[in-house]
Amino acid sequence: MAQLTVDIIRARVEEDWTRIVEVLNRKIALQSISAKGITAEHMKRSAEFVAEQLREVGVDANVVQSHNPDGTPGAWEVTGSKIVDPGAPTVLLYAHHDVQPVPDESAWRTDPFVGTEIDGRLYGRGAADDGGGIAIHCGALKALGDELGVNIKVFIEGEEEMGSPSFIPFIESHRDEFAADVIIVADSGNWSADIPSLTTSLRGNTDIDVTIKALEHPVHSGQFGGPILDANTLAAILIASMYDANGDLAVPGIVAEDPIGGLQRDLDEATVREDSGALASYRFAGTGSLAARMWTKPSVTVIGFDAHPVEGSFNVISPQTTFRLSLRTSPNQRPEEAQEALAAFLVEHAPFGAEVSVKRGENGMGWAMDPNAEATKDALAAMQEAFGVTPINKGEGGSIPFIPELQRIFPAAQVLVTGPEDPKANAHSPNESISLPGLKNNVITEALLLAKLAQ
Template sequence: MTSPLTTRPELLSALREAVHGGLPVSIADLSALVRIPSVSWSAFDPAHVQQSADAVAALATGLGVFDDVQISRATIGDSEVLGQPAVLATRAAKNGKPTILLYAHHDVQPPGKDEDWDSLPFEPTVRGERLYGRGAADDKAGVMAHIAAIRALVETVGPDFDLGLALFIEGEEEFGSRSFGNFLQQHREQLAADVIVVADSDNWDTETPALTVGLRGNVTFRLTVSTLAHASHSGMFGGAAPDAMLALVKLLATLWDDDGAVAVEGLASIPQETPEYPESQLHEEAALLDGVRPIGTGTVLSRLWSKPAITVTGIDAPSVANASNTLLPSVSVRISARIAPGQQATEAAAALDKHLREHAPFGAHVAVDDLDYGNGFLVDTTGWAVAEAETAMADAWGREAVETGIGGSIPFIADLVEVFPEAQILVTGVEDPDTRAHSPNESLHLGVFHRAILTEAVLLARLNER
């Protein structure tokens, strides 16, 4: 008798053939999506995000398995402003089978400067085993993993399967998912599911799958430090009048200790066992320059998964080319703080605000605004869905999955759990350590893409038989 955690050989073989045979079409469809510059940030043309939503909706409709496919938008917070368009496709379960919700996002990060890329960011380009382009991995490959897995399921078991499906492809994840909460309430009945697969994470390496079980939360904000009512000549008043840049630099330095570990009282860490990950691997994967030492204390992965981190991601100040001999009256920076899973983002934001105000040098005025934050999450690994997912990964990759944390944040997962507390969450992905998501030369390893599609196809087929 077949073990409940063993996929029937004939089913697995058929799924392998379907995924392999469909891979060229999947890559072509992904490339078409990458060509659409669907940056969801407010400074970019929203027509491109709408075009991307239309393309995803057409792909979902073309599967021929959904009862309904729609493009929908929800308001942001208590305002009347609409968020970016999302695609929602649904199919009711039959004969007592479970319903699975498949999530990804079709919006992308801004590309940055073209000259920082080896090929144009929105012209998908294959070099070696990788497909380069903005969104090629994060997260249009997640979108296509869902589409391609459903195609393989249909080819293998036919279109009249009993598994319930909901496909939710968000359009503003890279801009903070600001309408996400309202979208969940607006479509609560259609999104309800027994299992939720979030295809927006990474893998251990290109040959080893990972199931993400811990995610840090985030707090981001603009910090403005002011010391003068107006700019003054640095030669006339420098050395007596504190300019804003001096105050800012001294204030920012208080956020870390001499090891580079976060030194803000009230930001928590959690104990967590981590796999072996030598500093040499960090040097390679994070591209540390020769002679540069890692920061923080504890195991490398504990620093990335279960401890806070603070990064200054932007600064508004005169450029070097435009610098004059002037004491600056005000300077603003953008701060991104990652917080340990389990700590509430509002609690972390309050701790950061308190620290900055208490440590402001020279009586400098401190203002904090434009806050965005999201809670982290710890996955319950005892549910049957985790076992099913790890079996599917082993079938598709030929290796056991590694349970990992993630240094980045996917704060909307906490919203999903709040609205659907009974659903089991599976955080999977198509990325690898060389993907460079959010950076120039973002890329997708095509072997990982292949195995990610097969993993999900096996998972869908197993749940259809469950």
């Protein structure tokens, strides 16, 4: 494999480029919206299309319907393999073929289901998430051809945008088919279209419903207001008690971490402000790097609150209320541990002796890359060769629970999280797009990485 230089691979990808973009355009046109039914015919067509593209690059690919934990029919999945040498390393390539809905086509500058190139970017639903991941896998395998030096296994999922309910049962029942030395999850993104990244970490997630009660029934605010605070005010006091004066979450037992593998470059505050729509007067909460605050420190968000709407309100002291908290946990903390710590804190800090009860929700584990793994070093070297610049690794503040589950099921595997997105990709939003020069370099990167893993 030593003869496969970056120049050779780049030339092969250039020669194949028209086909790669055409595959992506055809994938966009399929409208593979899993929210319209993961078992539906349009999702089966999408899976069959992906399987066909994989067969064209040498993978023995099949379409299989999964089953949900309750035994009902699940998503249409694409599995496959290309075994070149039983003694060679095995790499599992992951992507997903389902896409997000388009609730308002008028918010798009192009037809969301017609791939449209504007200024070096290809617009269309699923262009980046995760048609780009499928294009990367297919393009890299085509570039290597008969010189592929690793065994390939493939899993292209059909329900990632729906929370992957049948993912784990499907993997568990196909352990032998998916067992690998390295797993490449092509469903994340780069620092920018020009600067590549490995995703170093993902936060976990847990949620709880908190009910705070002060009265047995509503009472008049004029008659009893003063010594008796309404439940909404008590809830506000309780929520505020989770934070210190700097706005850092200060709940004992909830862990804060530094960026995994060290921080190469902090996030730009002006960019974060612009991307988030923060008011100029708003001062960001918390201390330390923005990267740590968004990637590896815990955060709590009130995502639901039961309160009487302003319209139709009247002078009554609310006796009780319920609010829902979503806690993003540090990558390495068990979410159930953080959930218990948060629940205990809120019960213990009930203001003015109010009654606080907690209903626990679901948990999703975070994930942290092994920065010292050989596969990690190979991936970073491949990125630098393909893009011509030093990679800047980054974490993600969100959660992808199936990645730690993959690591649990295959503990010996080295997991790499890569992907086609960049900050302008607008995945899940109107005007989703992918940088075509960035995609080309991503294809070259994966081909180089597979070549390195074979050595």
